[in-house]
Amino acid sequence: MNSYPKVLNGFTPHLLYVFGLPAFFLLSVLLYEPSHLVSLMHTGETAGRLLFSFNISIVTAIIFVVMMLSRLILFLLRKHVAMTMGWFATWCVLETVVISSFVALYLTLMDQGTDGFFLFLGKSLSSLGSIFIYPYVIITLALALSHVRNAASAEPETRLKFYDSRHQLKFITSAESLMYLEANENYVIIHFSENGVEKKYQLRNTLKSVEPLCEKAGFVRTHRGFIVNPAHVRLIRKEPGGFFFADIGSERPQGIPVSKKYYDNITAALL
Numbered sequence: 001m002n003s004y005p006k007v008l009n010g011f012t013p014h015l016l017y018v019f020g021l022p023a024f025f026l027l028s029v030l031l032y033e034p035s036h037l038v039s040l041m042h043t044g045e046t047a048g049r050l051l052f053s054f055n056i057s058i059v060t061a062i063i064f065v066v067m068m069l070s071r072l073i074l075f076l077l078r079k080h081v082a083m084t085m086g087w088f089a090t091w092c093v094l095e096t097v098v099i100s101s102f103v104a105l106y107l108t109l110m111d112q113g114t115d116g117f118f119l120f121l122g123k124s125l126s127s128l129g130s131i132f133i134y135p136y137v138i139i140t141l142a143l144a145l146s147h148v149r150n151a152a153s154a155e156p157e158t159r160l161k162f163y164d165s166r167h168q169l170k171f172i173t174s175a176e177s178l179m180y181l182e183a184n185e186n187y188v189i190i191h192f193s194e195n196g197v198e199k200k201y202q203l204r205n206t207l208k209s210v211e212p213l214c215e216k217a218g219f220v221r222t223h224r225g226f227i228v229n230p231a232h233v234r235l236i237r238k239e240p241g242g243f244f245f246a247d248i249g250s251e252r253p254q255g256i257p258v259s260k261k262y263y264d265n266i267t268a269a270l271l
Contacts, residue, residue, distance in 0.1 A: 007143050008088070009078050009264065014071035016139045022063040024135040025128070029056055037127045043120075044110030051110065059103050066099045078264065092136050099132075100124035158217055162190065164204045171201050175217040179232045179248055180256055183207040183225040191252075198251050220265040222246055222258045230269040 007013050029037050041055045074091060081087070104120035111120070160178065162171040165186075173192050182189040188210055190201040203210075207227060214227050221227050232248040236258060239245060244263060245255030258266055 007146060008083070011071070011075045013143055014075060016143070017135070018064065018067045018071055020135040020139050021067055021132055022060045025063055025131060026056070026060055028131050034127070034130075036123070037131070040107065040120075040123055040127055043107045044112075055107075055110065058106060062102045062106065063099055066102060067095065070095050070098070083264070088140075092132075096129050096132050097125065100128050103128065160213060160217060162188075162203050162205070162210060162213070165206070165209070170203055175219075175229070176231065178217075178219075178229050180229060181207060181210065181214065181219075181227040218269070220262070220269045222256055222262050222266050224259065226256050228256050228266065230266065233266070233270060236266065236270075 028034060029041060038052075041052050041059070043051070043055060045051045070091075100121060101124075103124045104117055107120045107124070108115070108117045158175045160173055160175055161169055162173075164170050171190060173190070177192045177194065179191045179193055179198065182191065183206070184202075186204060186206070188203045188205050188207055190203060192199055192201070207221075207225065211221060211227060217229075218231075219227050219229050228246055228248065234247045234249055236244055236246050237255070244258035244260075246258050246266060247255045
């Protein structure tokens with residue numbers, strides 16, 4: 001649970017936060033009705049000016065827009081920042097602060113500056129922070145548990161069945177014996193170990209087509225032309241010029257290239 005869930009490298013899981021936070025806000029203010037939040041949503045009202053529903057709509061829109069932009073930025077940063085749960089938690093706190101700032105600015109304008117921005121900022125942080133903590137924790141734990149289950153289901157002794165481009169079964173091997181796969185034009189070169197001897201099998205197919213099968217076994221892509229079994233990776237080294245290679249102790253002395261795009265994938269699999 002302390003490691004960053006690999007599932008968060010994709011953008012789709014982030015949509016749970018994008019829709020989850022505004023939805024939880026609506027449920028809280030309309031069903032649970034906490035007094036501090038309800039009072040905040042009545043800001044700017046007068047005897048002939050009822051703004052409760054309008055304020056709720058605007059605040060919900062603010063939460064949604066900020067979360068959408070924030071999660072898009074976080075998704076793009078995944079290739080440049082080594083993600084950890086501590087880093088992710090800090091990002092969630094910053095999201096709450098940014099949302100609260102925009103809400104406070106809006107409420108200050110609706111109140112015509114009577115109470116001041118910083119007073120509304122404190123109220124917004126207190127009210128929204130006490131609500132957001134629940135969807136943040138629930139969604140993150142659900143994604144982390146999903147990641148753990150998927151990792152546990154990747155049995156090392158699973159027998160992998162490889163089909164060619166015509167969907168004909170051509171090669172079967174255990175996941176444990178498979179070392180890495182290499183793209184070679186219209187073929188995939190499967191490198192595997194048999195009785196301590198490295199062997200190869202050439203399969204007429206694309207690396208993209210066999211990638212889902214390999215992912216189920218816990219393998220990861222390290223380069224557009226390579227998929228590696230992390231169990232065989234001895235170390236990852238950085239060569240002059242900033243290029244990374246994974247040593248797997250095979251007949252490929254130069255190692256398996258690791259591109260920046262997939263660096264986080266292989267390092268996460270080695271934790």
